[in-house]
Amino acid sequence: MTQKRIPAVYMRGGTSRCLVFHARDLPAPGPARDAVLLAAIGSPDPNGRQLDGLGGGISSLSKACIIGPPSLPGADVDYTFAQVEVRKAFVDYAGNCGNCSSSVGPFAIDEGLVPARDGETIVRIHNTNTKKLIVAHVPVAHGEAAVAGDFELAGVAGRGARIALDFVEPGGAGTGRLLPTGHARDVIAGVEVSCVDATNAVVFVRARDLGLTGTETPQAVDGDHDLSARLEKLRVEAAARMGMAESAAVPKIAFVAPAADYTALDGVRYGARDFDVLGRAISMGNCHRAFPLTVAMCLAVAAHIPGTVVHECLPTIGAGNLLDQPTHAPARAGATRSNNPRDNNPIRLGHPSGTLPIAAHVTTTGGEPKAETVTVYRTARRLMEGFVRVP
Numbered sequence: 001m002t003q004k005r006i007p008a009v010y011m012r013g014g015t016s017r018c019l020v021f022h023a024r025d026l027p028a029p030g031p032a033r034d035a036v037l038l039a040a041i042g043s044p045d046p047n048g049r050q051l052d053g054l055g056g057g058i059s060s061l062s063k064a065c066i067i068g069p070p071s072l073p074g075a076d077v078d079y080t081f082a083q084v085e086v087r088k089a090f091v092d093y094a095g096n097c098g099n100c101s102s103s104v105g106p107f108a109i110d111e112g113l114v115p116a117r118d119g120e121t122i123v124r125i126h127n128t129n130t131k132k133l134i135v136a137h138v139p140v141a142h143g144e145a146a147v148a149g150d151f152e153l154a155g156v157a158g159r160g161a162r163i164a165l166d167f168v169e170p171g172g173a174g175t176g177r178l179l180p181t182g183h184a185r186d187v188i189a190g191v192e193v194s195c196v197d198a199t200n201a202v203v204f205v206r207a208r209d210l211g212l213t214g215t216e217t218p219q220a221v222d223g224d225h226d227l228s229a230r231l232e233k234l235r236v237e238a239a240a241r242m243g244m245a246e247s248a249a250v251p252k253i254a255f256v257a258p259a260a261d262y263t264a265l266d267g268v269r270y271g272a273r274d275f276d277v278l279g280r281a282i283s284m285g286n287c288h289r290a291f292p293l294t295v296a297m298c299l300a301v302a303a304h305i306p307g308t309v310v311h312e313c314l315p316t317i318g319a320g321n322l323l324d325q326p327t328h329a330p331a332r333a334g335a336t337r338s339n340n341p342r343d344n345n346p347i348r349l350g351h352p353s354g355t356l357p358i359a360a361h362v363t364t365t366g367g368e369p370k371a372e373t374v375t376v377y378r379t380a381r382r383l384m385e386g387f388v389r390v391p
Contacts, residue, residue: 020179064091198374204255214255221287
């Protein structure tokens with residue numbers, strides 16, 4: 001049997017890897033496109049290894065990005081994220097991947113879709129999954145997306161050029177509402193949870209309500225089949241409460257706890273003062289080895305919403321919550337906290353591979369919280385370019 005050759009680039013974006021395609025090189029959205037993605041990545045594989053494709057057997061290594069002309073005024077490119085199930089013949093487009101989002105700007109620059117400007121090039125990305133805008137600030141050197149830099153990303157060996165991603169008005173990406181149930185807290189399956197939708201919809205639950213500490217390793221979480229079944233039951237019931245269609249990809253579910261000493265997967269020891277909140281996230285049925293970036297961004301937004309189970313985990317300074325403290329003392333009487341998320345105290349998340357700062361700016365309008373922006377920092381690298389072969 002002959003095989004088709006389809007142009008593609010293989011990239012690392014943050015703590016994920018993905019195949020990146022031009023939309024023009026793929027069939028139109030539908031079964032034919034899905035068949036190409038499944039074959040290229042190696043799904044379905046009942047053994048869970050994806051040996052017959054470029055996937056890596058876990059959700060963070062089983063992804064694709066499709067880049068096309070912008071359909072949103074003011075955007076530079078359209079970007080569609082595809083989560084390919086490992087064991088099943090299914091491609092999920094229900095949500096976005098924040099890590100893969102960091103690969104889109106460099107791809108657009110290196111492919112000539114956006115003119116390169118040495119120093120920093122801004123790429124305005126329209127994510128078609130969530131209908132949201134992402135502004136990527138990409139370091140550029142000699143007309144190409146820069147790779148070398150001094151930014152260290154937990155979960156990725158070495159250092160690289162720091163890419164800033166501003167997710168604009170991320171609330172309601174999947175459900176249309178920042179608090180899809182209308183409440184900061186709900187009781188689902190006998191457990192208090194917070195359902196929050198910012199960049200992706202996430203169900204947050206206290207670790208202690210599951211009999212956990214929040215310091216568990218991904219291997220320990222995956223090895224507890226009763227826990228996995230309970231988390232999936234919570235996730236499915238919460239999805240129905242949020243009005244979401246059945247999907248293995250979203251909403252995600254994560255459990256959180258106040259900061260406590262723990263050891264990361266690389267053996268580095270983190271003290272409770274090194275970060276603000278502990279978190280472990282489940283992605284496609286497995287505990288993520290780091291933390292899905294869209295889930296981390298949603299967590300940062302939830303941390304700014306009083307009443308959520310995330311907000312209650314944050315340490316306090318005197319009578320006020322950490323989130324209420326300005327990064328610097330106001331310069332004059334009556335001065336207010338900056339509206340620029342990069343000027344605000346980031347939430348520092350402790351996850352299995354280390355710590356991650358995420359800056360969220362949340363306001364209140366008519367008594368309702370509104371997520372204005374979330375800013376995160378990633379690195380990305382083009383690993384291979386050429387053609388994938390598809391039977």
